[in-house]
Amino acid sequence: MKNYTKIFQGTAFSSKSSKEIQILKDYLFCINANGLIEKVIAPEDDDYQILLDAYRNEENFHRLAEGQYFLPGFIDLHVHAPQWAQAGTALDIPLYDWLNTYTFPIESKFADLDFAKNVYQDVVSTLLANGTTTALYFATVHKEASLLLAEICAEKGQRGLVGKVVMDNPEQSPDYYRDADTPTALADTEEFILAVKELAKSTKQGVYPVVTPRFIPSCTDDALKGLGELAAKYDTYVQSHCSESDWEHGYVQDRFNKNDAFALHDFGLLRDKSVMAHCNFLDDDDAGLFTETGTAVCHCPISNAYFANSVIPIAHLHAKGVEIGLGSDISGGFSPSLFDNARQAVISSRMLEDGVNTTLPAQERGMPKSRITINEAFYFATAGGGESLSLPIGRLAENYTWDVQIIDTALDSAKLPIYDANEDLHDVFQKIMYLTRPENIREVWVQGEKVHSRK
Ligand code: GUN
C-alpha cells in the first residue's frame, strides 16, 4: 500500500465549474510530502476501507468532527498590506483625495522596518485567520520593507506573492513618498525579484516576486517600459490597478489616448501572469485583449462600491472568457475576509441586474444577466484565483495543493443554523458561504502544513 504523509477524512466543497459546486461527502484526501493532494478517494472506492483501517489510529490521520467541513483556502488577488494600518477609515472621499491625504502618508511610514514588521505580521496572520491561504500583495516603494513582507509570509506559511510598488512619476507622487528616480526604481525592483526568488527556495509553499507599477499615473513611461522588460526577463507576475475610477481612467485617456488595457499592453505588462485590479471601465476590446494575453481581472466588490461609484459587469466579462478572481483591496475595501467580499460580489451583481431606481418599471431597470450566484463568487475566491495565477491551487482535487480551511458549523459560540443532520449539503454550503465568521474557521492549512488554528 502507498505511503502518504497525511490523510484527511471529511466532507469537502470544491468548484466543479464556475457555476456548480462539487460535494465530496466523507472522502479521504491523501497528501504527499510536497503538500499536494495525491489521491482523492470516495467512500465507494476499493481502497477506502483499506486505507482507513491502516491509518485511522495513526498520528497523521485527521478526521473532521461532526459539523465540520473542508473548503479550499481562499486566494486574495489584491491586498495592500501596508494599508491594514488604516483599514476601515477614510472611505468617504474620492480615490484621488484618499490616496494623497491618507494612503501615501501611511505607506511612507514603511521606511521604518519596526513599524512595517508590526503591521505586516498582523495582516498576514489576520488573512490566514480569515481563510486566505494565498495572497497577492502590494507592499510599498521600500525595497527592504517589501522583502520583509515576503519573509513574514514565508515564516507564517502563507503563499505570498509580493510586489515592491513602483511610483517614480513626480507629477503624480509626492516628494515624501516616491522612488528616488527611474533607474533606482528599476534597479530596486530587480534586486527585489532576485531576493524573493532566493527566499522562495527555503519555503515549502512558495513566495513569489511581483512586478508592481502602482497604476499608470504613478509611473513614467520609462518605468513602465523597464518593468515590462523585467517581467519578461524573470518571467514574473505583474499586478497593477486598471481602469478603476473615472478620474484614473480619464487620466490615462488624456496621456495615451487609449484605455489602460492597451496602454499597459504596449509596455509589455499584460502577460499570462498579470492580474489587474478593479477594471471597472473595461470595454469589450479591452476584455478581448485580456483573454488574448491571459491577463486576469481581480474583482474587488467592496472597494468598488466606495471608489468606483459603479458595479463592474463581472458576469459579462466572465462570459467573454476573461479569467477572474476575487480581492479584498485592503484598505479600499475594509474587510480582510473573502467571505465578506464573496457576499458583496453577489449583492452588487443583483443591484446591477435589478437596478436601484424604483420609479422605473421592473423590466426597465438595471442590466440583464448581470447577477452571479454564491457558487460563482466562491469560484472566483478559489479556483478562479488559482487559474488567474496559473498555480495548482483553489480546488480540492488530485495534484492540487492541500490548502484548506476547516469550517466548524457547530461551534457553541458561533453556531450556523443547521438543525437537521441530513440537511441537503448544497444548503449547508450556502449557509457556510453567507454566515461563516472568523470564529468558525477552526484550522487553516497551506501546502499540507497547519498554519492557523483556533482553540
Ligand atoms: N490606485 C492607485 N493606488 C491605489 C490604492 O492604493 N488603492 C486603490 N483602491 N486604488 C489605487
Ligand code: FE
Ligand atoms: Fe488597490
